[in-house]
Structure formats: structure tokens, C-alpha cells
Amino acid sequence: MSLDKFLVVSAALFCCGLYTIMTRRNGVALLMGVELILNAANINFVAFSHYLGKVMGGQIFAVFVIVIAAAEAAVALSIFLRLFATAGSVEVDTADSLKN
Amino acid sequence: MADLVFVLLSILTVVSALIVAGNSSVIYSAVGLLFTFMGVAGLYVLASADFLAATQMLVYVGGILVLILFAVFLSNRISDAKLSNPTHMRVPSAIVCIALFGLMSNAAVTTEWAVKTNVEYAPTTAVLGRLLMTKYLLPFEVVSVLLLAALIGAALLSRPESAKAALKPDMEEGQ
Numbered sequence: 001m002s003l004d005k006f007l008v009v010s011a012a013l014f015c016c017g018l019y020t021i022m023t024r025r026n027g028v029a030l031l032m033g034v035e036l037i038l039n040a041a042n043i044n045f046v047a048f049s050h051y052l053g054k055v056m057g058g059q060i061f062a063v064f065v066i067v068i069a070a071a072e073a074a075v076a077l078s079i080f081l082r083l084f085a086t087a088g089s090v091e092v093d094t095a096d097s098l099k100n
Numbered sequence: 101m102a103d104l105v106f107v108l109l110s111i112l113t114v115v116s117a118l119i120v121a122g123n124s125s126v127i128y129s130a131v132g133l134l135f136t137f138m139g140v141a142g143l144y145v146l147a148s149a150d151f152l153a154a155t156q157m158l159v160y161v162g163g164i165l166v167l168i169l170f171a172v173f174l175s176n177r178i179s180d181a182k183l184s185n186p187t188h189m190r191v192p193s194a195i196v197c198i199a200l201f202g203l204m205s206n207a208a209v210t211t212e213w214a215v216k217t218n219v220e221y222a223p224t225t226a227v228l229g230r231l232l233m234t235k236y237l238l239p240f241e242v243v244s245v246l247l248l249a250a251l252i253g254a255a256l257l258s259r260p261e262s263a264k265a266a267l268k269p270d271m272e273e274g275q
Contacts, residue, residue, distance in 0.1 A: 003208075003213050003215055004209045004211075004213070005106065006143070007205070007208035008205045008209070009110045009113060009114065009143065011200075011201055011204035011205050011208060012114045012117070012201060013114065013117050013136070013140075014200075014204070015197040015198070015200055015201040016114070016118055016120060016121040017121075018193075018197050018200065019121045019197040020129075022189065022193035022197070023121075023187040023188055023189060023190055024188075025188060026126060027175075028171050028172050029129060031171075032120055032129055032130070032133050032168065033120075033121075035133065035168075036133075039137070042140070042144075043140060043143055043144075043147075046143075046149045047147050049147075049149075050147040050149070051147075051215045051216065051219060052214060052215065052216060054216070055231075056227050056228060056231055059149050059152055059228060060228065060231055060232065060236050062149070062152055063228070063232075064239060066155055066156065067159075068243070068246075069160075070159055070163060070164060070247065071246060071247050071250035073163075073167055073168070074167065074250055074251055074254040075250050075253055075257070077167055077168065077171040078253075078254040078257040078258035079257060080171055081171060082257055082258065084175040085260075085261075090171075090176075
């Protein structure tokens with residue numbers, strides 16, 4: 001258990017989240033990918049704070065990231081519910097009425 | 101002992117993240133996300149962030165995941181659809197992600213980090229609370245206003261149209 005192992009786990013989590021975002025069209029699944037990436041970033045903050053930091057700055061930042069993630073999830077999910085009511089699906093590529 | 105726990109938690113986290121990424125059902129992805137969040141909370145404990153681990157369990161598992169599950173149930177026609185979640189462009193995405201993982205883990209392993217000599221494990225709640233009320237007071241207040249605005253916006257946005265129409269005459273009378 002050392003800093004670089006934490007970073008490798010966080011890199012794996014980040015790449016899973018990136019793969020989810022790149023391959024999915026379902027809006028809710030995209031949001032899950034975003035949450036994975038935010039968690040990967042948080043692991044990095046906490047690990048750097050534990051192994052390198054002299055003050056708790058990294059952990060404070062992780063708290064703020066969690067708050068922002070909660071706000072983002074609430075707004076994004078209500079947008080997807082509205083999209084489902086209007087377009088009948090949460091597939092993000094069906095939301096193209098501005099283009100047509 | 102701690103190393104063994106770290107390995108087990110890492111395997112739990114990464115395997116369930118792979119389930120989130122690869123499974124074709126949104127429900128299974130959401131359950132995978134549950135175990136990923138739990139594994140990450142365990143990793144926080146191993147990095148001496150006990151308060152953050154509790155916050156992770158409360159906010160992510162108790163809040164965000166329930167929200168996501170509700171969105172899954174409300175945004176699929178349970179009766180006729182099979183809650184499918186198809187994937188597109190799998191191979192190019194997988195190549196990009198594996199290459200990026202190799203790059204990032206190589207950078208993490210080869211860099212010589214200036215790790216401090218006295219890595220200690222101590223309770224963090226008191227220190228975090230003091231910092232939030234002194235040095236980080238302004239960001240704390242800003243983020244609380246942001247959270248309030250986001251939640252009001254979300255509540256208004258997910259209101260059905262009929263409720264909005266019923267609300268309007270009252271507002272006009274009020275003016």
C-alpha cells in the first residue's frame with residue numbers, strides 16, 4: 001500500500017468511467033460514468049493529501065467534489081426525466097430537435 | 101494485513117467499475133456502481149480519511165445512487181422494454197481507454213513522489229470541521245448556495261407541466 005498503488009486504482013476507475021461515457025447513449029448510464037470519474041479524482045485527492053500533503057487541503061477539496069457531484073446528479077437526472085417526458089426516451093442522440 | 105485489505109478493496113472497486121462499464125443492463129450497472137462506491141469508501145479509510153468515507157457512504161450510496169435508480173425506473177417503460185443499455189463503438193473506445201490506463205499508471209509508478217516521512221493515521225473530523233469554518237469558510241458558503249440553487253432548479257425542472265400550469269394564475273394574482 002503506497003501512493004502509486006492508489007494512483008493505479010484511480011487510473012483504472014477513471015478509464016472505466018471514460019469507457020462508459022464513450023460507449024453509452026443512455027443518459028443515466030452516462031451519468032454513472034461521470035460519477036466513476038469523479039470518484040477516481042477523489043481517490044487521487046485523498047491519496048495525495050495522505051502521502052504528500054502537510055495540511056488537509058486534499059480532503060477538503062474531496063468534500064467539495066462530493067457536494068458538486070450531488071448537485072450535478074440532481075440537475076442532470078431531472079433534465080433526463082423531462083427529456084423522457086418530451087422525447088419518450090433518455091437516449092441522448094434522440095435529443096436533436098434543435099438541429100432539425 | 102492492511103496491504104491485503106487494500107488489494108481486496110481495489111479488486112472490488114475495479115471489478116464492479118468494469119461491470120458498470122460493460123454490462124448491458126442499466127440495473128446491473130447501477131448495482132455495480134453501489135459496490136464501486138463502497139470500495140472507494142474503504143480506500144478512503146485506508147488513506148486515513150474516515151470522515152470522507154462516511155460522507156461517501158451517506159451521499160453517494162444513500163443519495164446519488166438512489167436518485168440514479170429512481171431515474172432508471174422512471175425513464176424506462178418497465179412493461180415493454182427490457183431496460184437495455186446498448187453500447188456503441190466498443191473497440192476504438194476500449195483501445196483508447198486501455199492506452200490511457202497504461203500511460204497514467206506508468207506515470208504514477210515511474211514518478212518519484214516526494215512522500216513525506218511520517219505518514220500517520222489520525223482522526224480527521226475535527227481538523228476538517230475547523231478548516232471548513234476558518235480557512236475554507238468562503239468556498240463552503242458558496243458551495244452551499246450552489247447546492248441550494250441546484251436542488252430548487254431540479255425540483256422545478258422535474259415538475260409535471262400540469263402542476264406548472266396550476267401554479268401560474270396564483271403567481272399572476274400575487275403580482
